[in-house]
Amino acid sequence: MLNEQEIKKIKEQITAQIKSWQVPEEQKQQAISQVESMNSEQLEQFLIQNKLIKSEQSEKTATQQTQENQCPFCLISENKIPSYKIDEDSKSIAILEINPLTKGHTIIIPKKHQDTEKIPSQAFTLAKKISKKLKSKLKADNVEINASSISGHGFINVMPFYKNQKPTQRxxxxxxELKKLQEKLITKKREIKPKTKKSSKKPKKLEKAPVRVP
Ligand SMILES: [Zn+2]
Structure with a gap:
């Protein structure tokens, strides 16, 4: 509910707006007096209807929506942003970090937008699988696995370390280089069929994953 002061302020703002309208003076005066006569409830309704403010509920969903729409990890997992994918299962994808700390730095992104504490255990299984691969294919001496989050989207860092190569900074x-690494590390297997329909605009494909018939 709006208090008296807020009502006064909003009415002043609306009145000022009305004054700038390119309509006959008579219409302006009519609109202004209409605004003047509104009580707080009517005013609130008026603002919602004119999309000047959002009702509490729609505002919440809109914010969440924007967050998920703009979340880089959601966009990557939906193939809306191209990435260097090296593995995937039903719950998450493994992609090469484009700003790696070390060679082969991989991140596991759960497909669902959820924070760190809700990262599915399957994602950690995938992280371990990648870790083994980094050791066997890139001869990493040690691999660190840790969970982190960006804009509320939890993910897992899989970072290989090499004795003869000190990590400095990302x-x-x-x-x-990423393409070469992708070819080296990619798991060639049957493609996972996406549950949702693919959008007509096909994302740029970076990987070549031949279908292997068992
Ligand atoms: Zn997300």
Whole structure:
């Protein structure tokens, strides 16, 4: 509910807006007096109807929606942003970090937008699988697995470490380097069919995953 002060302020703002309308003076005066005569409830309804404010509920959903729409990890897992995918299961995807700390730095992104504490255990299983691969294919001496989150989307860092290569700081990896690593690390298996219909606009495919008939 709006208090008296808020009502006064809002009415002033609306009146000022009305004054700038490109309509005959008579219409302006009519609109202004209409606004003046509104009580708080009517005013609130008026604001909601004119989308000047959102009702509490729609505001919440809208915020959540925006968050998920803009969440880079949601966009990646929905293939709306191209990525260097090396593995996938029903719950999460494994992609190469484009700003890696070390060579082969991979992140496991759960497909669901949920924070760190809700990362599915299956994602950790995938992380361990990738970790083994980093050791066998890239000869990593040690692999660190830790959970983190960005804009409320929990994910898992899988970071290989090498005795002869000290990690300094994250830096953008060369595209050609990422492609090479992807070819080395990708798990070639039957493609997982997406549950939802693919949008007509096909995302740029970065991986070549041939279908292997068992
Ligand atoms: Zn997300």
């Amino acid at each position: 830096k953008k990896a060369e595209e050609s």
